[in-house]
Every structure is written in C-alpha cells, then in structure tokens.
Amino acid sequence: MQLPAMKPEPFMSNETALSLDWFNLALAVPLVMVAMALSWWQRLGLGKSLFIGAVRATVQLLLIGQVLVWLFTTNKWYLVLGVLLVMVIAATFAATNRLEQIGSRMSLRFLCGGAILIGSAVTMAYLDLVVVNIDPWYDPRYLIPIFGMIVGNAMNGAALAAERVRSEFESRREEIEAGLALGASPAQASARAVRLAMTAALIPTINALAVVGIVSLPGMMTGQILAGADPTQAVHYQLIVMFMLTSATAITSVLVTIWYRKRFFTRAEQLIDLD
The missing domain is CATH 1.10.287 (Helix Hairpins)
Incomplete structure (x- = not known):
C-alpha cells in the first residue's frame, strides 16, 4: 500500500504547483x-x-x-541502504566536528554515530512498516527524504547531548566527586548531570511541538499545501513527522548521554581531569 497522502484527494487543487527555474534561484x-x-x-x-x-x-x-x-x-534496495548509511556517516562527522571530546575523536564519532544510527533506524523502521506501510519498504522516493529528516534531528540531539554532558560534568565536578567519596557508583554520582543533559538535548524538540501550527508551519506541511494538497491531509503528514522526529531525538540523546558518561570515569571509578 502506498502512502495515504499520495492518493488523489477530493480537495486537490487544479492549480499547478509553482515552478522555479535558475532565474528564480539567482533572485534568491x-x-x-x-x-x-x-x-x-x-x-x-x-x-x-x-x-x-x-x-x-x-x-x-x-x-x-x-x-x-x-x-x-534503478530502485535497488541495497543502493538505497547505502545512501542512508552515507547520510548517517555525514551526520556523525557534522555532530562531532566541533565537540570537545573525552578520549580520541574517533571513539567519540563511533559513540555518536552508533546512537544516531540506532535512533534513526528504529524510528524509520517503525514508521515504514507500521505507520505508513511503504510498498516496497525501500522505495527511495519516500525512504530517503523521510530518513533525511530523521537523521538530521538525531544529529542535533547527539551534538546537544554530548556537549551538555561535558558542560554538566565540568560545572558539577565537586558534586560528583563528593558522591563518589560517599560510596556512590559513577552512575549514581552523575545521575543528576546526565538527566540535565538529556533534558537540554530534548528542549528544542519540546519547543517545536509546543509552537507548531501557531508560530510556524513546518516544511512538510508547507510543501504539501504548496503542492495543492488538502490542508487536513498536510496536518496528518506533519504530525507524523513531528512524532517521528521526537522519537529519533529522544532515543539518540539518551544513548549518547548514557554511553558518553562512562568516558568521564577511570576504571578505578574516579572522575577524570577535565582541565
């Protein structure tokens, strides 16, 4: 079954969508x-x-x-998956290029890349197989644009989470060391710092959910309306997009904070020097 929005709708406008050429691009x-x-x-x-x-x-x-x-x-599944993998790799490099890492840069990239891949893949798989039932499941016309939105938000979540974890560990160093001195495990001593990092990474997503439709009409909805789709159908599309982006960002942010936290402690469960 194809995506519902691609079926003819009674509301569909007879007007042709605006066509933009090189002259319009130059004017921009x-x-x-x-x-x-x-x-x-x-x-x-x-x-x-x-x-x-x-x-x-x-x-x-x-x-x-x-x-x-x-x-x-060509419409080949392995080529589509190859493009998706390239997108994840590019997102990983973009998310980690400006981060102050703990340990090697490559290990940080593997950490963030793994979180981005899992968050994006889980969300995309559920959306593909359960929500919209793309047929075939690898149809590049749907899979690549949707995955691009998902991985882009997962990338931002990973970068925000990693940056905030380091910031929280730096500002709460004495608190964490006091917890360790009192017999707390690294996970227990840093629990507050990790929760704050997760919260900070999700704030942009929460804000977007709160103002969508009032302050802004996001890209998916705007594109549907400009193409002549029923605004109600465009709303359905946009809600699905917002929910999938929330899922991908949340999964990625939680994984990054949990995995990255371990880098701040030695094998002897001591807080490393961040200076």
Missing part, C-alpha cells in the same frame, strides 16, 4: 548576501563561512538531486 542569492553584509557591518567575521556554506549547500543539493533521479530509476 541576495538573501544570503544580506546576511554576509550584516556580518561585515558588525565585524562578525562570518562572511566567508556564509559564502562557503551557501556554495556547499547549492552544490550538495544539485548533486543529491541527480543521485535521487538515478535511485528512483
């Missing part, structure tokens, strides 16, 4: 230049980063557009 470039100008005006030093980011985004999206055309044509 000044929007980035505004940010660059503001950076130059306030001496933020971000002009080069904004320029490189805009170029990278353009090149990457144009390339992935061609890759998607090829995948839609």
Whole structure:
C-alpha cells in the first residue's frame, strides 16, 4: 500500500504547483548576501563561512538531486541502504566536528554515530512498516527524504547531548566527586548531570511541538499545501513527522548521554581531569 497522502484527494487543487527555474534561484542569492553584509557591518567575521556554506549547500543539493533521479530509476534496495548509511556517516562527522571530546575523536564519532544510527533506524523502521506501510519498504522516493529528516534531528540531539554532558560534568565536578567519596557508583554520582543533559538535548524538540501550527508551519506541511494538497491531509503528514522526529531525538540523546558518561570515569571509578 502506498502512502495515504499520495492518493488523489477530493480537495486537490487544479492549480499547478509553482515552478522555479535558475532565474528564480539567482533572485534568491541576495538573501544570503544580506546576511554576509550584516556580518561585515558588525565585524562578525562570518562572511566567508556564509559564502562557503551557501556554495556547499547549492552544490550538495544539485548533486543529491541527480543521485535521487538515478535511485528512483534503478530502485535497488541495497543502493538505497547505502545512501542512508552515507547520510548517517555525514551526520556523525557534522555532530562531532566541533565537540570537545573525552578520549580520541574517533571513539567519540563511533559513540555518536552508533546512537544516531540506532535512533534513526528504529524510528524509520517503525514508521515504514507500521505507520505508513511503504510498498516496497525501500522505495527511495519516500525512504530517503523521510530518513533525511530523521537523521538530521538525531544529529542535533547527539551534538546537544554530548556537549551538555561535558558542560554538566565540568560545572558539577565537586558534586560528583563528593558522591563518589560517599560510596556512590559513577552512575549514581552523575545521575543528576546526565538527566540535565538529556533534558537540554530534548528542549528544542519540546519547543517545536509546543509552537507548531501557531508560530510556524513546518516544511512538510508547507510543501504539501504548496503542492495543492488538502490542508487536513498536510496536518496528518506533519504530525507524523513531528512524532517521528521526537522519537529519533529522544532515543539518540539518551544513548549518547548514557554511553558518553562512562568516558568521564577511570576504571578505578574516579572522575577524570577535565582541565
């Protein structure tokens, strides 16, 4: 059975969705230049980063557009899974590049990558097999865009969780050491720090759930409406998206905090020096 939203709906507009060409894309470039100008005006030093980011985004999206055309044509499950794996690896590097690690950078990447993979895969599998029943299960037209949203949010959850764990351990060092001195296990002594890190990683997701539909109309819903879909059907789509992103972020954040916590203690159950 195909995704429900792809079936013809009575409400479907007769109007054709807006078609954007290279001229429209060129007209959007000044929007980035505004940010660059503001950076130059306030001496933020971000002009080069904004320029490189805009170029990278353009090149990457144009390339992935061609890759998607090829995948839609070939429709092979192993190629689709290969693309999903590349997405997880890229998300892992993006999540860990700016983190101050405990131990080696590679071990931190394995930790975050494993959490991102599990959080994304579990959420995607449930969504694919239970909620929307994609047929075939590996259909790249659905699997790749949906997984991209999931892994992107899992990446943010992993980065926030890892950064907050270190911050909490630094600020609560004396509290944790006091707990260890009184006979508490590392897990018990750091329980409060870990809970606070998990909470911090989930706050953006909770905020998004609280304001969706009031402050913002997210991308999935906006795209459906612009394509002429029934707003009610677009709402169904968006709710599913919000719920799946919440799941992926929560699973990933919890795994990162639990696994990363262990890096802050020696085998003798002593808190390591963070200076």
